Amino acid sequence: MRPEVSVIVPAYNSATTLGACLAAIRAQREPVAEVIVVDDASTDGTREIARRFGCRLVESPVNRGPAAARNLGIRASRGEILFFVDSDCAPLPDALGVALRIMRDEPDVVCVHGIYALEPMFDDGPIEAYRLLHGHYWRRRHAGRVRTTLFALCAIRRAVFDEVGGFDERLRASEDVEFGDRLGAHHGIVLSAEMAGRHDDDSRLGALLRKQFGRSQLLIPVALAERGPAGIRANSPAAVALAALAAVTLPLGLVAPALLAVPALALAGFVLADPGLLRFVAARRGPAFAGFFFAVHFLVQLAIVAGALAGGLRHLRDRDFGPARVVEEHLSR
Structure with a gap:
């Protein structure tokens, strides 16, 4: 049946x-x-x-x-x-x-x-x-x-x-x-x-980045509620970290142009952090589109980092922000 x-x-x-x-x-x-x-x-x-x-x-x-x-x-x-x-x-x-x-x-x-x-x-x-x-x-x-x-x-x-x-x-x-x-x-x-x-x-970059920023604000509160092993992750943690490193070290170029090597290396590491993704995109759409892909991907990772930090800070200030399980545990203490 x-x-x-x-x-x-x-x-x-x-x-x-x-x-x-x-x-x-x-x-x-x-x-x-x-x-x-x-x-x-x-x-x-x-x-x-x-x-x-x-x-x-x-x-x-x-x-x-x-x-x-x-x-x-x-x-x-x-x-x-x-x-x-x-x-x-x-x-x-x-x-x-x-x-x-x-x-x-x-x-x-x-x-x-x-x-x-x-x-x-x-x-x-x-x-x-x-x-x-x-x-x-x-x-x-x-x-x-x-x-x-x-x-x-x-x-x-x-x-x-x-x-x-x-x-x-x-x-x-x-x-x-x-x-x-x-x-x-x-x-x-x-x-x-x-x-x-x-x-x-999503078909517009601005709307995509706003959505990623908004959604990622719940990453930390939801992670705190998880009881089992970490589940599926859409992005490589190493790639996210290297994208953030490239962004925060970019001002070093104002101190000395040679220090631009730091964000450049971080950016290269970001692209190579998930070699399977690089091969997949290049095979499907060619090297030129792969360059466009990783430029957009870099901005998306920055939006995710910014949103996660904003959400984490919000959760520290307001324990009602997040899953009901976390809120209930906080209230029971």
């Missing part, structure tokens, strides 16, 4: 991408019992698109973020398997089938999540190409048994939410990482390179 599958699509101002997302869900080779779009107080045509596709629409009166939207979808659904798809992701036709097969063949696995395909949902230029190359590379590199969950494209047994709880609604980023840390302590999780979806990613 095939398990009953409920698809849950959290959406906020997703009119540009939701149609392609729902069309891809409709094209899945495995049948689904229902498609639930959780509208997180959108101000565009998101709700109208969901109705046009015949989806069940759950509406939040105020914008509360993806964690709260997913929890609303869970409560509204009935399936034994919940298939989460972000509204800017179009799963390939066999994505759900891959997840169901893995959970059938490996009984201890309760959650299977996938990777971004190299082909975008819509081709929006070189910044998006950077994002998709990097996103595809690091997800594929970690494929296999993991302790982290990434819910952009993810199938999971409904029963686990009764056991480990839902998403932490205090978090507007890293909520799936925090959830995965709780889940992975007791259950099998697989990141499958066979389960893929086309993604509509």
